[in-house]
Amino acid sequence: RRHICDKNLEALNESNTKNTHDLLGNVLVTAKYEGESIVNNHPHKGTSDVCTAL
Structure with missing residues (x-):
């Protein structure tokens, strides 16, 4: 697909992503x-x- 829904990734808060599991x-x-x-x-x-x- 040319366009995918990636709004969850765009809104990713880096402070809540501390490791690869997150x-x-x-x-x-x-x-x-x-x-x-x-x-x-x-x-x-x-x-x-x-x-x-x-």
Whole structure:
């Protein structure tokens, strides 16, 4: 995808990211919401195109 939802990463507060585990947690949360956005808003819901987009 050309544009991904990375607002959670853009709003990342460095003082709350003290180690790689914190960073991984933030990346996983961002990926979760991006996946939900694709599933809910993809124009071809119910087709294999959603799996490709994910």
